[in-house]
Amino acid sequence: MPFLNAQPYSNPSQDSQIVRAWRAFLRGEYHAGLGNLRPVVGFSWQRCHDAHVNPNQQNAPILGEGADMLSSIQKELLDASLPVMKEARAYLAESGSIMALADAQARILRTEGDTRTLGLAENIHFLPGAGWGEQDCGTNAIGTALAIGQPIQVHSAEHYCEGIQRWTCSAAVIRNPVDNAIAGAVDLSGLSSSYVRQNLALAVQMAGRIESRLMEAELQWRYRLLDAAMDRLSDAGRDGVLLFDRRGRLLKANDKAGQVLMDSSLTGRRLASLTLEAVARFEGRIDTSCSSVRLDFDAVRQEAVVVNGHTLGTVVIVPARSRYQAAEAVPHAAPAMPRATAWNAQANHGPQEQQQTGAGKGAFASVVGRSAAIAQAIATARQLAPSRVSVLLLGDTGVGKEVFAKALHDEHMLASGKTAPFVAINCGGMSRELLSSELFGYAEGAFTGARRGGMVGKIEAADGGTLFLDEIGEMPLDLQPHFLRVLEESEVHRLGETRPRKVNFRLVAATHRNLQEEVRAGRFRMDLFYRIAVTTIRLPSLCDRQGDISLLVMHYLQQLADIHQVARPAIAPQVLDALQAYAWPGNVRELRNALEAMVLTCKGGMIELPDLPHTLLQALETCQLPRHAEVAAMPPVVSVAPAATLADGERDALMRSIRLCHGNLTAVAKQLGIAKSTVYLKVQRYQLQGAIDAIRRIPARREVG
Incomplete structure (x- = not known):
């Protein structure tokens, strides 16, 4: 995708001049050359002014309520972008940048990237369902790129609306590979204080990858359509047959089609320009931009080609006995539509759709939990399992990274039908010399005290299988280039x-550290980071999936009872309540250790409150146990009396969730199971922003972990 826009990049060194130019423009005093303003930005400002966009606007409007409103074109764009967005989630994590996918109308469909920046972006409604066209919120990368059809970077005061001027955004358009029409845009954004010039080139690259996937999907649809309709095309006898794809574009016509139409001007390129829409729209005519063909609509038939419930296209059959003649395009009354029939092709004409399996099945049955957070992690791991790509597991200490890594390995083994070793080593707590010998092994006599015959290292032992490096962020800096060479040379x-x-192994690494910060601090090599972080999976802390605590308690009570050969004890309801309310800074490991102590020390086959570990008892005594105890102390914001109307009930339920989530609307959306844009619409509808601001000003308890 070439940069036809002569000045696609911003120049942050000219920020002060751009601010002066923006103020002058709003006063009506702007003239060419003021503030070194790029012409592409100046033209955009003028379009915004002509469209009466408010320059003091603080955020984008919310246009829709979620995925249930998406068209088939939008859904195909989302599907094509899925792997690109998943990669963005991995390499943009903690980078300060976020990625957005928008449709051709500049409505954002999906966002990914740095969690903190995504939270800040909510303030300007940079989220799914929001409209980012120039007519919606002024000059911005998404809207301007769609307006000019070219890549563009918009920085700071180049944004027309004041509320967005803290941001830098870079966007490239995505074009439909069939007709070159604009299908959407991909955007990389971040705060203007962390300007990244290269984000525009990255956005162009991402747009190209999405276009390639759109082309692959389109070819697959067309192959299935041709396969299903080939018999109809070849067995039409004297009839003309036109095959249109699911978008109404002519895909193929049999040899008789041109003859039956009885107009040589419709052959070749002009015949190819026919559309299914034209057949339905014009009164007895097919528009070919240079002439029209009058049809006998009583004779022409349409047959939908349906495979496995999916409409792949339409066959238009033009019987040879009909008469067609060229005629000028003149207005007529609306004709009767061609008769349409449903044609269900055999299911084996198209590829069978893959069955989706739920979280926690197969090799991942060892990962206990049903929460959305853990289910998302499992779904990502399942998608990656068949390949041998390196995976980096991120998460706090004790979240179960080794259990997850083993499940990922086992899932790969199930997919390949093979058996191979899973070798784990913790890079923390070892001296440089010990870790070196454990990883690489050594020859006999390599150093004083070396074992006779030498030793096979963990890397070599993992040949053919998986090497799991826990706490890879603790690997000594001078050892990292040696390990990088192993990964690059496979020896x-x-x-x-x-x-x-x-050696040939799959690497799964894990860390609780922010490796990008470690790279910036010079404690971790950048080249090794990019080599191990090909894909990343973030494992949630236990405090972020409290709904799974009861499942984990039941699981570990049975497991520990079996290990220690004792009867599984019952657990008092108030104990379970206490376990569910505790913050668990040590995550699943801390929970398991606490349960093990209670299994061994409880009396009478029942775990009671006195059996709780000292740390939990102390939290109870100091009233610190409920992780959201401060919510109970909040001043009432809305009445909790029975709602008089359905709207009141919805408003009260929404406020209760907002208070429980301490004003975090992303968490509210997850708790209520609705789209984030829906939450914003309801906040606006019930005028709750003031109450939310008050809740957010109440200090939240800092969680350990």
């Missing part, structure tokens, strides 16, 4: 040997 040198040994 390892034992300490004391000069002969390389070939």
